Amino acid sequence: MTIMMDHEEELLLSTVKSFMEENFYPHEEMVDRTGEVPEELGRQIEARAKEVGLYACNLPEEVGGGGLSLSAQRLIEREYGKTSHALHSWAARPTEILLACEGDQRDEYLLPCVRGEKRELFALTEPEAGSDAMGMRSNAVRDGDDWILNGSKHFISGPCMPDFAIVFAATGEDETPRGKRKRVTAFLVDVGLPGFDCREGTKSVSYRGYKTYQLSFDNVRLGPGKILGEEGRGFEVANQWLGMGRIWVGASCCGKAERILEMATEWAANRKQFGKPIGQFQATGFRLANGAMNLRAADLMVSDAVARHERGQMADQDAAMVKVFCSEMLCQLADDAVQIHGGMGLMEELPIQRLWRDSRLERIWDGTSEIQRHIITRSMLRPLGA
Ligand SMILES: Cc1cc2nc3c(=O)[nH]c(=O)nc-3n(C[C@H](O)[C@H](O)[C@H](O)COP(=O)(O)OP(=O)(O)OC[C@H]3O[C@@H](n4cnc5c(N)ncnc54)[C@H](O)[C@@H]3O)c2cc1C
Numbered sequence: 506m507t508i509m510m511d512h513e514e515e516l517l518l519s520t521v522k523s524f525m526e527e528n529f530y531p532h533e534e535m536v537d538r539t540g541e542v543p544e545e546l547g548r549q550i551e552a553r554a555k556e557v558g559l560y561a562c563n564l565p566e567e568v569g570g571g572g573l574s575l576s577a578q579r580l581i582e583r584e585y586g587k588t589s590h591a592l593h594s595w596a597a598r599p600t601e602i603l604l605a606c607e608g609d610q611r612d613e614y615l616l617p618c619v620r621g622e623k624r625e626l627f628a629l630t631e632p633e634a635g636s637d638a639m640g641m642r643s644n645a646v647r648d649g650d651d652w653i654l655n656g657s658k659h660f661i662s663g664p665c666m667p668d669f670a671i672v673f674a675a676t677g678e679d680e681t682p683r684g685k686r687k688r689v690t691a692f693l694v695d696v697g698l699p700g701f702d703c704r705e706g707t708k709s710v711s712y713r714g715y716k717t718y719q720l721s722f723d724n725v726r727l728g729p730g731k732i733l734g735e736e737g738r739g740f741e742v743a744n745q746w747l748g749m750g751r752i753w754v755g756a757s758c759c760g761k762a763e764r765i766l767e768m769a770t771e772w773a774a775n776r777k778q779f780g781k782p783i784g785q786f787q788a789t790g791f792r793l794a795n796g797a798m799n800l801r802a803a804d805l806m807v808s809d810a811v812a813r814h815e816r817g818q819m820a821d822q823d824a825a826m827v828k829v830f831c832s833e834m835l836c837q838l839a840d841d842a843v844q845i846h847g848g849m850g851l852m853e854e855l856p857i858q859r860l861w862r863d864s865r866l867e868r869i870w871d872g873t874s875e876i877q878r879h880i881i882t883r884s885m886l887r888p889l890g891a
Pocket of ligand 1 (some may be wrong): 627629630634635636659660661662663709717736804866869870871872873874876877879
């Protein structure tokens with residue numbers, strides 16, 4: 506472990522490790538091979554997570570969550586990163602956006618998610634609007650006190666069929682100094698509403714068994730009380746969470762990198778060619794050394810971002826730097842680990858090929874590396890008026 510912890514954090518980590526030994530690691534290979542987490546296994550993970558206090562551990566105690574500090578959550582995300590989303594997403598950490606629920610929404614959406622009675626999806630991406638979220642075509646128009654929703658979403662991921670989706674849709678346009686800008690609103694949309702079709706979408710080779718869903722809305726009537734936050738302020742609601750989401754991607758990449766590095770180091774120490782362990786060849790040893798250095802740097806960036814967030818000083822570019830650095834560090838390390846394993850790195854018998862496939866997604870979701878670099882560049886140029 507390349508990060509420092511206090512005694513309480515060590516205890517938490519030991520609970521998480523035992524939980525993972527019992528509930529995740531024994532099933533990884535089967536889930537990757539079959540592309541499914543059997544419902545019974547998913548429910549068992551859910552139940553065990555509740556028993557040990559890991560379910561909804563990210564949400565505050567006032568709403569029934571675990572009330573963990575950001576440092577503690579970081580440890581969990583880092584450790585969970587060693588395995589597959591297909592498994593650890595059953596030990597849910599409901600999206601913090603739900604804390605924007607008000608009035609009856611708390612009983613209908615937030616609290617059931619904390620108790621594990623309901624599951625949500627976060628639905629922003631569309632077939633024609635990925636990186637360019639503002640290019641979204643989903644829209645809602647007012648009809649008396651109701652809203653009528655039309656459009657579609659894809660690549661919306663979760664462990665199982667959800668009960669509702671948090672759907673981002675355009676509800677008008679504002680004039681701004683930079684031209685017209687869509688007003689985007691977040692809606693709470695129940696699965697089963699007339700006109701709302703939610704079905705399994707294409708399968709990803711990263712995190713096999715973690716489902717993606719495609720959603721389509723054909724004149725879906727949403728009654729009063731279905732806007733999360735305020736009309737036209739959907740991105741403000743989302744942004745409160747997206748930043749931290751990117752830090753958790755970073756933490757999770759560090760965990761996976763640590764696991765891969767351990768495997769590669771062990772292989773380099775034991776595999777002999779030309780009468781020596783291959784780790785003694787500089788070309789192999791330096792790959793390990795670079796991996797260890799870059800992992801240390803990535804972990805420090807996550808620590809720094811968590812500290813900034815705790816002080817209320819984390820900016821978009823801080824989260825972007827963590828996301829891009831940690832995910833690229835992981836992909837380089839995973840690729841080096843396959844190289845160190847030689848042909849065996851690509852064989853199904855070993856988990857390296859699975860971890861390499863899983864790693865690849867991290868540079869794409871939650872905003873691609875290119876989009877993160879845009880965020881960083883913008884933060885540098887804008888103060889100079891460019
Ligand atoms: C398994 C999986 C799960 C997902 N889960 C969710 C989810 O739960 N909810 C959700 O809303 N979304 C989810 N996504 C969507 C994910 O966030 C998008 O795939 C991602 O934002 C990229 O969008 P895109 O795939 O449409 O790629 P595109 O936007 O088409 O990008 C293609 C390429 O063009 C590059 N590019 C685009 N614009 C620019 C630019 N201006 N400058 C430079 N390069 C650019 C990109 O960086 C990328 O390399 C998921 C995706 C996957 C694969």
